[in-house]
Amino acid sequence: MDLVFGWRTAVLSVAAAVLLPLAAALSTSLRNRLAARTLAALLVVMTGVFVPWLIGFAGFYDRWWWLTFAPFANALFVPPLLWLHARALTDRRWPRGGWRHLLPGAVQFTYQTIAFLLPLPLKRRWAEMSFSAGDMLLAVLLAISFAVYGTWTLRRLRLYRHALAQERSDDARFATAWLARTATVFPLLALVWAGHLLVDAVTPLGYAGLMPLYVAIAGFALYLGISGWRYLVLPFPTLDQLRIAAAPPPPTRDWHAQGRVWAARTREAGWYREEALTLRQLAGRLGSNESYVSRALNEGLGIGFSDFINSLRCEEVAALLAAGDGRGLLEIALETGFASKASFNRAFQRRYGQSPSAYRASHRT
Template sequence: MYAFLVFGSGLAFLLGLADLLSFYGKRSQKEREVRSGSEVQSILSKPERLTVPTLFFCVSIVQMHLYLELSEQISDFPWFAEAHIPILFLIGPLTYLYFQKLTGAKTTRLGGSHFLPAIFAFLVLLPFFVRSTEEKLRFLQNEGTSDPYSLIILLLLALATILNLAYPGALFRTVWRWRSKAEEEQRKSFSPILALFSATLFVLLLFVIAQIFYMPLFLVAASGLTVIISCIFLIRASNPDLMDSFRKNSREARYQESRISGLDVEALLLRLEELMREKKLYLDEDLSLGNLSQELGLSTHQLSEILNSRLQIGFREYIAGFRLEEAARILREEPQRSVLSAAYAAGFKSKSAFHKLFQEKYGTSPTSFRSSPTK
């Protein structure tokens, strides 16, 4: 049974390593296509992707400490004693902040405050961490009954458990609310996430019960954590598109809520990007500020203000950017089409306007661009 905990720790570490390697790998096509220097690029290229590997590494460390503690081998590694406590305080905030970023929530200055409990726990435990090996061994072997850190550690563990219950609990309520308002097809992407949060809450409750009433349940709870890690691995392996589907539907749900509770500019910008990248509204040569505003549920003044204040760009320039990218793609990938055909297919009405804008953006004419080597 203890080997199962080691397996869970190793699997969590591998999941974190895989995400870390992915972070340093190639960027997605969407990120590469976004115009350099734009606010939208900033939104897409700052997904806080290091949050996920850090989260898995934290879970791996906690699971390994549970194994050593439950198998009574922690005394062989006194330097590792209680090192998992500050890390426990990181798991909830990391999960929450990743969820917020994934679903297009507005970033606030208070984001860093979620990590204050972890910093507090580390500072409180710092005198314990710098103790000698002999002192730590005495603490571990004698259960530290007369040591003040016995009570301190117990209180910190209780606080960490409460916080780790609060975060997934809040996220569960949010996803449940979105799912209840979503269409039948969209609910499929919310259900696995709800199941994951439900399982997490159940396992955390087992830890609470074990700590208060029945210590042998610790092994069951720790094994449950390994099961959750395994489920995450299997879901990611069998359905790699699930998170993309959840991202899209959750942002749509958050966007719909923002229309009721007030404008969430971050969600609106993400929604606007999706309309351009996925629905390609810019291909409509008659697309106007009014049409796009109506699609977003905004007034023309609101959309114009968002574009000007956040992207420092006007509506015509914004749409022209996408049309130029599309025209450049056609010129590269469809050599049989004429330059004029590529311009019209990309949504341009005027040949002269197309040539002028193309020259400004790429520093060369469409014909020369097509014949030049791909960079």
């Protein structure tokens, strides 16, 4: 039988041609090394998941039936690898015994390898008996794995983002772009993936019917890889570095009054204009410690560190716009300490209930 390289094979081939070199480049990264290598492994695994369909659409299995059970696709590695990537990014290490979470994927790979090495007559009989039940079992295990590891990943990212907001004024660089989007896309992929496999196990969809699933898997892998390449060059602080040692405050301390004093000093000195200002740096300039400054902001003023600093930046921007400053909004935002226009727009909208451009227009009127 002749091989046919149609549009389905072309689409998946392009994805693989991008993902594999990207994984190789990530594996050599010197910054956030473990997170980058875990992500590289995840990209290789996700590429392997759609390789059978890539070559299947071209007719490889029809021409060379002995390729059946070739251990390309090991989907049970995907959920734990994404969770381990999140842990490596927030801790610079896997949890103790983290490799054990890869055992289900290793079992799947071992099973496929053994079945692949069977003599052809025995392989044919085993394929006829096992394919339907095997697909159903894989769908159930994937659904459970996605649910468990998805929940763990989301909890980890929420904890990390909360710690960032308490410690750094540029927290959006590390949390709101890459990590939040990853946490949002993860359950969507789980829904599409497990849902397709369950339907296919009951009513076979065939190659064409499963194409949307594997396009979704390839697209998610490309998103992860490109985002990782873009963001993993940043010096991600670890969760341990962000944790604030709890120091018991004096029982008579008025945190509201202290917060107002420190807010006034911060505003007057203009420290908020420093793009990467951290809670530790601000506490040092106020002659205090991180725990006290954190309590003064959270308990005294009812605001987190990141929102406090961004609020001061927004106040300066608003004052300049009200005074008729004609410079571009981005130039003003960068001057007052914002790292990007996106983070500036979000903070200003939250502070004043309208966009910076609308605020400027209203004061011109």
